[in-house]
Amino acid sequence: MTIRPAELIERKRDGGELSAGEVSELILAYARDEVPDYQMAAWCMAAYFKGLSAAETFALTDAMIRSGETLDLGAALGRKVVDKHSTGGVGDKTSIAVGPIVAACGVPLGKMSGRGLGHTGGTLDKLESIPGFRVELTTEEMIAQLREVGMAIVGQSADLVPADKKLYALRDVTATVDVMPLIASSIMSKKLAAGADAIVLDVKVGDGAFMKTLDDARALAAQMLDLGHRAGKQVVCLLTDMDQPLGRAVGNALEIREAVDTLRGVGPGDFGELVLDACARLLAFSDLGIDLAEGRRRAEQALSDGSALAVYERWIRAQGGDPDLSALPEAPVRMPVRAPRDGVVAGVRALAVGIAALELGAGRRTKADPIDHAVGVVCFAKRGDTVLAGDDLAEVHARDESAAGKAVSAVLAAYELVDEAPPARGIVLDVVE
Numbered sequence: 001m002t003i004r005p006a007e008l009i010e011r012k013r014d015g016g017e018l019s020a021g022e023v024s025e026l027i028l029a030y031a032r033d034e035v036p037d038y039q040m041a042a043w044c045m046a047a048y049f050k051g052l053s054a055a056e057t058f059a060l061t062d063a064m065i066r067s068g069e070t071l072d073l074g075a076a077l078g079r080k081v082v083d084k085h086s087t088g089g090v091g092d093k094t095s096i097a098v099g100p101i102v103a104a105c106g107v108p109l110g111k112m113s114g115r116g117l118g119h120t121g122g123t124l125d126k127l128e129s130i131p132g133f134r135v136e137l138t139t140e141e142m143i144a145q146l147r148e149v150g151m152a153i154v155g156q157s158a159d160l161v162p163a164d165k166k167l168y169a170l171r172d173v174t175a176t177v178d179v180m181p182l183i184a185s186s187i188m189s190k191k192l193a194a195g196a197d198a199i200v201l202d203v204k205v206g207d208g209a210f211m212k213t214l215d216d217a218r219a220l221a222a223q224m225l226d227l228g229h230r231a232g233k234q235v236v237c238l239l240t241d242m243d244q245p246l247g248r249a250v251g252n253a254l255e256i257r258e259a260v261d262t263l264r265g266v267g268p269g270d271f272g273e274l275v276l277d278a279c280a281r282l283l284a285f286s287d288l289g290i291d292l293a294e295g296r297r298r299a300e301q302a303l304s305d306g307s308a309l310a311v312y313e314r315w316i317r318a319q320g321g322d323p324d325l326s327a328l329p330e331a332p333v334r335m336p337v338r339a340p341r342d343g344v345v346a347g348v349r350a351l352a353v354g355i356a357a358l359e360l361g362a363g364r365r366t367k368a369d370p371i372d373h374a375v376g377v378v379c380f381a382k383r384g385d386t387v388l389a390g391d392d393l394a395e396v397h398a399r400d401e402s403a404a405g406k407a408v409s410a411v412l413a414a415y416e417l418v419d420e421a422p423p424a425r426g427i428v429l430d431v432v433e
Contacts, residue, residue: 001025005039012046020059027063031163037170044167044176052181057223058230060181064189067163071195073110076143080287081108083196084278085187087211087220088116089204090354091245091379093255095123095153097262097275098282100312103150104302105279105295107286110146112156112194116363116371119208119354121252124155129253129328129373133321149318150311161189183210184223192227198234198285200278201225205429206243208350214239214429221432234285237432240274241425244348244383247271251362251376251397253328260325263309270382270427276300277428329374331397335404339387343417346383352414353377353394356407360398375399377411384421 003025008018018026026043029035052060073081082102086092095111102109113135116122124135135155137145145152164186171177191199201224203217204210211217221237228235240246247268249258261267262275276299283295290298302308316323357363361372374397381393394411398404 003029005029005035005043009039009042009046012043012050015050017053018056020055023056023059024063024066027060027163027167028067031067031166040167041170041174041176044171044174044179044182047182048176048179054223054226057181057185058227061185061189061192061227064161064163064167064185065193068161068193069157069159070193071139071160073108073143073146073195074197077108077146079108080197080285081110081146081195082198082200082282082285083109083111083191083194084200084202084282085191086202087187087204087209089242089246090119090208090350090357091247091250091255092121092204093123093126093247093249093259094202094271094274094278096126096256096259097267097271098278099151099153100263100315101275101279101299101302101308102282103315104307104311105283105288105298106150107283107288108146109151109282110142110194110196111153112160112190113153114156115367119351119358119363121250121255121363123153125371125373126252126255127153127321128371129256130316130321130323131327133316134319137319145318149314151315152319156190160193164189180220180223184220184227188224188227188231192231192233196233198282199228200281200285201235201237202274202278203237203239204242205239206241206350208245208354209242218430218432225432236281236285238274238277238281238428239430239432241427241429242350245350245353245379246274246427248379248382249376250353250357250379251360252371252373253330254376254378254397256328257325260309260312263303263312265303274427331374331376331399333398333401333404335396335398335401335408336392337394337396337408337411339381339389339391339393339417340412341389341417343387343419344421345381345385345387345393346416346418346422348379348382348416349414353379353411356396356410356414359410360396360403360407372399377407381415384424386421387417
């Protein structure tokens with residue numbers, strides 16, 4: 001099909017719908033450098049104001065997948081392979097705990113992950129705080145590891161959905177990131193190209209998330225669900241609370257420690273609840289032929305009998321890392337954040353804590369920024385906890401006293417103390433399936 005980009009821009013600007021072939025050829029031509037950035041930017045802006053239909057969004061997603069290589073892990077293993085994806089949040093180390101539990105229950109979990117940018121840390125950055133851990137595996141190595149260990153978390157291949165990388169870089173500098181169909185398409189193109197058969201999507205909602213309201217999160221979830229179903233995959237979306245950090249730890253090595261604590265059965269309650277919910281759904285999607293309740297029971301069993309922790313250690317060794325927590329880097333300065341008065345924690349603003357960790361060096365502002373794996377924040381007191389004046393609300397892990405002092409002020413400002421306990425709220429706010 002031969003297209004005229006200016007004509008497609010004009011039609012979308014005026015609220016018209018493009019055919020699947022037109023959307024597909026536009027995206028593939030852009031990936032081949034046959035459509036210039038200025039025309040693609042104009043089309044993205046038209047999509048921003050006029051939206052895309054479900055058929056256009058699927059055509060866009062399918063074209064991005066076809067712009068590069070694809071994996072079919074299920075065919076390679078002769079098994080149903082599951083995957084979990086999060087839209088990103090503060091303290092979100094969920095995959096690092098979910099993977100070993102699911103694998104310990106006999107279900108392979110293969111995942112391609114990204115790096116963090118801004119206040120949300122990336123799974124790969126967290127894993128690279130483990131000395132020797134290797135995130136770059138070939139497809140053959142990944143499949144062999146899935147057979148041997150039952151799980152692998154690796155960096156995204158440069159040959160996977162190259163059109164998405166190119167389009168996202170353009171959207172980032174043309175104020176068109178915040179387009180719901182383009183967000184859904186970007187996330188799902190990577191998930192579908194990476195070859196899993198069933199996917200649990202964790203859509204974060206609130207202060208520290210991209211989606212600030214439940215309505216926006218539901219809309220994004222519905223679009224991603226539709227894309228998954230059109231591609232013949234099983235998908236469920238958990239809408240989860242990101243008004244406060246997830247768990248206690250925010251920062252790379254600190255989050256690895258917390259994930260391992262959770263695998264030992266001694267992690268924070270909100271994080272453990274999300275991990276078990278995600279595991280139950282992945283196991284119910286698997287080829288074990290079990291329901292949600294049995295999935296939950298088996299996930300809890302894998303924690304209590306130590307098999308999940310054993311898989312974690314095998315997995316880390318398989319990718320070249322040292323699973324001993326004593327091998328993780330530690331920050332030289334620790335400074336407490338103390339409660340200024342008696343009260344109940346009404347909230348801990350996730351974004352403020354995330355930015356404090358970023359300023360310490362736990363995150364990156366640009367893709368070229370180095371990461372300090374040792375630094376971060378540990379929040380001891382969370383929403384609903386009662387504290388006395390002078391109690392430790394949190395602890396800052398920093399490279400020097402000056403950085404620690406600034407972070408202490410920022411984290412203290414993130415806490416809201418009140419006299420009356422706020423209403424209780426679970427970690428999972430809604431399920432879209």
